[in-house]
Amino acid sequence: MKKTPFYEKHIEMGGRMVEFAGFYMPIQYKGVVKEVLSVRERVGIFDVSHMGEIKITGKDREKFVSYITINDPTTLKEFRVQYSAMCYKNGGIIDDLLVYKLLDYFLLVVNAANTEKDYKWIVENAKWDVGVENMSERIAQLAVQGPKAERFLKPLFDIDISSITYYESAMTKFGGTDMLTSRTGYTGEDGFELYFDTKHAFSAWDRLFKEIPDLEPCGLAARDILRLEARYCLYGNDINELTNPIEAGLSWITKLDKEDFIGKDAILRAKENITRRLAGFEMEKGIPRRGFEIYKNDNKVGTVTSGGYSPTLKKGIGLGYIDVPYHKSGETVDIRIKDRFEPATIIKGAFYIRGSYGGG
Amino acid sequence: MVEVREGLKYTENEEWVKIEGDIAVIGITDYAQEELSDIVALEPKKVGEVVKKGETVATVEAVKAASDVYAPLSGEIIEINENAVLSPELLNQSPYDEGWILKLRIENTDEISSLMDAQEYRKKHGQ
Numbered sequence: 197m198k199k200t201p202f203y204e205k206h207i208e209m210g211g212r213m214v215e216f217a218g219f220y221m222p223i224q225y226k227g228v229v230k231e232v233l234s235v236r237e238r239v240g241i242f243d244v245s246h247m248g249e250i251k252i253t254g255k256d257r258e259k260f261v262s263y264i265t266i267n268d269p270t271t272l273k274e275f276r277v278q279y280s281a282m283c284y285k286n287g288g289i290i291d292d293l294l295v296y297k298l299l300d301y302f303l304l305v306v307n308a309a310n311t312e313k314d315y316k317w318i319v320e321n322a323k324w325d326v327g328v329e330n331m332s333e334r335i336a337q338l339a340v341q342g343p344k345a346e347r348f349l350k351p352l353f354d355i356d357i358s359s360i361t362y363y364e365s366a367m368t369k370f371g372g373t374d375m376l377t378s379r380t381g382y383t384g385e386d387g388f389e390l391y392f393d394t395k396h397a398f399s400a401w402d403r404l405f406k407e408i409p410d411l412e413p414c415g416l417a418a419r420d421i422l423r424l425e426a427r428y429c430l431y432g433n434d435i436n437e438l439t440n441p442i443e444a445g446l447s448w449i450t451k452l453d454k455e456d457f458i459g460k461d462a463i464l465r466a467k468e469n470i471t472r473r474l475a476g477f478e479m480e481k482g483i484p485r486r487g488f489e490i491y492k493n494d495n496k497v498g499t500v501t502s503g504g505y506s507p508t509l510k511k512g513i514g515l516g517y518i519d520v521p522y523h524k525s526g527e528t529v530d531i532r533i534k535d536r537f538e539p540a541t542i543i544k545g546a547f548y549i550r551g552s553y554g555g556g
Numbered sequence: 557m558v559e560v561r562e563g564l565k566y567t568e569n570e571e572w573v574k575i576e577g578d579i580a581v582i583g584i585t586d587y588a589q590e591e592l593s594d595i596v597a598l599e600p601k602k603v604g605e606v607v608k609k610g611e612t613v614a615t616v617e618a619v620k621a622a623s624d625v626y627a628p629l630s631g632e633i634i635e636i637n638e639n640a641v642l643s644p645e646l647l648n649q650s651p652y653d654e655g656w657i658l659k660l661r662i663e664n665t666d667e668i669s670s671l672m673d674a675q676e677y678r679k680k681h682g683q
Contacts (some may be wrong), residue, residue: 228619229594417593417620483597483617505596505619534615 200245201336201397209413216416217308219246224415229507232421234412235383236508236553239342241404242414248311248332249391252302256324261295261302264321264458266441268451272297277363277378280449281441282314283459287466288437289444290317292429294380296365303331303376303391307431321458336397340404340411341387341422343551348408349388353377357388373400382419384426384548424513425506425548427476433486434474434501434515440466443517445474472498473523475542476515477531478506482538484514484531491530491537492522500531506547513547514540559586560678561652565628565671568680572652573628573671575662580629583656584616587681589648592618598644600625600658606632607660609667614657616647629667631660 198219206213211222222243224231234240252261261269267280276297282290291310296303306314315330322328340349346358354369357377365378376391392400405411420430429435429444440463441450452464475498477484484503489496503514514531522529525544530537565573570588574581589595597617607613607627614625636658640646647655662668672680 224593227594232619421619483622485622505617507594507596507619 198246200243201394202243202245202338202401205398205401206243206413211413211415214416217246219308221246222413222415224417225413228415228417228421231412231414231418232507233553234410235342235385235387235414235418235422236548237343238410238412239340239344239348239387239408240412240414240418241408242339242341242419244337244339244389245335245394245397246308247337248306248308248314248330249335249337250304250306250311250315250318251329251331252304252318252326253300253329254324254326257302257326258297260322260324260326261304262454262457263323264318265293265295266446266451266457266459266463267295267449268454269295269297269302270454274299275365277365277380278449279363281435281446282317283441283463284437285458285462287440287459287462289431289435289439289441290314290437292431292435292446296376296378298365298376305337309432334394335391336394336400337389337391338400338404339381339383339387339389340408341381341383341385343386345385345387348411352403352407360388370400371403375400382426382428383422384428384546384550385422386550420502421504421506424502424504424515425508425546426550427515427546429474429515430502439474439517442467443470443473470520472517472519474501474515475518475523475525476513476545476547477529477540477542478509478547479512479514479531479538479540481512482531482533483512484516484533484540488514488516489532490516490518490540491532492527497522497529508548508553518542557683558590558681559652560674560681560683562674564652564674565668566674566677566680567626567628567671569626571625571628574656575668578662578665579634580631580660580662581656582613582625582628582658582660583651584625584647585677586651588623589651589655592616592621592623593648594619595644595647598641598647598657600636600641601633603633603636606630606663609670613660616644625657627660628671629660630663632663633658634661635659
């Protein structure tokens with residue numbers, strides 16, 4: 197089992213440690229609701245060093261990244277960031293990821309549980325003039341998220357980070373530490389993600405806690421709820437090797453008119469015959485959980501892939517694959533909770549709209 | 557460290573029981589509430605229902621997961637803590653007092669001997 201460079205800090209601060217994707221990670225510190233609301237109202241910090249970072253170098257790096265991902269990195273200006281995914285030839289999703297276009301290389305930030313799989317896949321499919329390097333063990337990553345993140349982080353950097361726009365990054369200095377800083381996150385709130393050498397882990401952590409008043413350490417449980425409220429997919433729950441990007445609602449990142457990429461033909465075919473869709477739903481009564489069945493008129497039409505209680509909206513929310521045409525927003529379905537059925541309403545888009553809760 | 561209350565009986569599944577004559581007051585332990593964290597709903601069975609030891613008498617919904625509460629003893633449900641149904645956070649804040657879940661009329665007092673006392677329960681948690 198692996199530890200992130202902040203392991204001792206989590207223990208010191210009372211994090212409840214669990215195994216996640218081969219790492220010891222804090223599931224929570226003081227309480228999930230407190231952590232979620234801190235991010236919605238103020239600012240919280242997440243250790244996301246378990247995430248994988250794969251560096252793609254070489255003359256043909258852009259063409260190659262375009263070949264292995266479904267979004268189009270050739271449209272990116274330098275330092276821009278792009279949400280994307282890698283698919284198998286059959287259209288199944290290998291992983292979802294962030295693509296950073298940096299000066300001399302592309303950085304692919306992938307899910308912790310998939311780092312080895314992704315790295316192997318990329319190496320096996322490498323062609324043209326490219327280099328592939330797994331940097332994961334050397335990079336520490338922190339996410340500082342919340343409406344006050346910018347205000348508190350700003351004085352700690354050499355450049356004005358308020359000039360970094362959404363899904364953009366910059367090479368910065370944080371005290372003496374080089375950091376790749378991007379305005380990204382997985383919470384549906386404003387915030388930044390910081391990438392830096394693991395040897396500066398403790399000094400960076402300590403400085404952030406010293407300089408940011410009431411910075412809330414947040415665990416995986418809060419992160420999972422925040423991303424669900426923002427309706428972001430979680431690999432392993434809502435997307436996996438058996439789901440394609442179209443049914444998962446990821447058409448917006450699937451650039452079927454770009455040149456050849458792995459999975460293109462299969463996705464084009466799948467698009468012609470979509471039988472189910474990932475849908476978001478909310479419940480006035482009851483809390484949906486992963487694995488619960490979804491019914492329409494006494495027939496099973498789907499399964500919940502993510503679910504839980506939203507502390508921000510104060511109701512049960514979930515995602516699940518629902519057979520076409522019952523997936524449409526405004527439709528009502530029934531969620532089977534043990535031996536009873538509770539109604540759920542399918543909604544369009546995110547459950548939580550940024551900035552709509554307190555703070556600001 | 558989790559609080560263990562003297563004078564209560566405990567189950568392997570982290571319920572506590574307070575015996576008052578032929579009535580058993582039932583709740584979840586301090587350890588259970590801390591493990592579950594942020595309880596947002598309590599759904600007990602109804603007054604008048606008769607349950608066998610080990611059957612589900614309530615479901616506790618936390619933000620992250622749902623957990624069943626099992627009857628530590630057989631009997632008839634005679635009272636529900638409506639305050640805790642309305643304010644489920646009482647299970648977190650006061651698991652042994654205001655956060656009790658329901659009362660049973662004990663059907664068979666012989667079953668009581670199968671429960672742990674505070675000392676045995678403490679051992680389970682290495683105290």
